[in-house]
Amino acid sequence: MTDAPRLKIKIQIHSGDEIAMGPGKADLLDAIRVEGSISAAGRAMGMSYRRAWLLVDVMNRCWHAPLVHTAPGRAATSGARLTELGEAVLRRYRSLQEGIATASCGADYDALAACLLAEPRASQKDREAVASPLAGD
Amino acid sequence: MTDAPRLKIKIQIHSGDEIAMGPGKADLLDAIRVEGSISAAGRAMGMSYRRAWLLVDVMNRCWHAPLVHTAPGRAATSGARLTELGEAVLRRYRSLQEGIATASCGADYDALAACLLAEPRASQKDREAVASPLAGD
Numbered sequence: 001m002t003d004a005p006r007l008k009i010k011i012q013i014h015s016g017d018e019i020a021m022g023p024g025k026a027d028l029l030d031a032i033r034v035e036g037s038i039s040a041a042g043r044a045m046g047m048s049y050r051r052a053w054l055l056v057d058v059m060n061r062c063w064h065a066p067l068v069h070t071a072p073g074r075a076a077t078s079g080a081r082l083t084e085l086g087e088a089v090l091r092r093y094r095s096l097q098e099g100i101a102t103a104s105c106g107a108d109y110d111a112l113a114a115c116l117l118a119e120p121r122a123s124q125k126d127r128e129a130v131a132s133p134l135a136g137d
Numbered sequence: 138m139t140d141a142p143r144l145k146i147k148i149q150i151h152s153g154d155e156i157a158m159g160p161g162k163a164d165l166l167d168a169i170r171v172e173g174s175i176s177a178a179g180r181a182m183g184m185s186y187r188r189a190w191l192l193v194d195v196m197n198r199c200w201h202a203p204l205v206h207t208a209p210g211r212a213a214t215s216g217a218r219l220t221e222l223g224e225a226v227l228r229r230y231r232s233l234q235e236g237i238a239t240a241s242c243g244a245d246y247d248a249l250a251a252c253l254l255a256e257p258r259a260s261q262k263d264r265e266a267v268a269s270p271l272a273g274d
Contacts (some may be wrong), residue, residue, distance in 0.1 A: 006150060092249050103236055116248065120152050
């Protein structure tokens, strides 16, 4: 009853109103390391080049130095790689995720997992029972 | 440089495709305890009655028993209170949050906070530097 995937922990690090690092940005950094360009990394993650570029732009503005270095050239085809700071931030973020995942495997999680259904009940019966405002929806 | 609010940790507990518990649902349970009805709790949190009702409906379907008991009567005005299981799940979830918040105050967070800007740099300069696909936006 305590299979870990039921618990999802999302760590966001904020700089002002921007999210400087989060699960999606960390995965994008991993993909840039593997693919060697922002466009290929975005493609590998099923996101548009524009979206991937915007995420990189935010990351490059929130830390003491950029996390991704982009080689000059036509943007969509030019290479990209993590800077030294990018590598360090990604490593620390992954380590933080691991530490928190370990911390979450305790008595509280076990107690919650013991009361949780693997699949939710259907909605209809409960809707009637609580006099649904959605009747007729 | 290590002020805690920069780190935001979101714990979601899933049941099938539904989120059985998360930060917003836990806050709604707290509000229902205080306000004594779903509509007043929703109002206190700035959400519509329909939205609050849907969140309660999901919570009531994902656990071994409902977390919120609604008194019979016209839905929008009738009272609501946490069940015994609702109280227990809320308490365990808050405890899990505290444990994880404690676990996150370590060397990894300190290292990240030391490289993080309090406010991100402006976007324009960087956009030019990486040959922005957004020029003219």
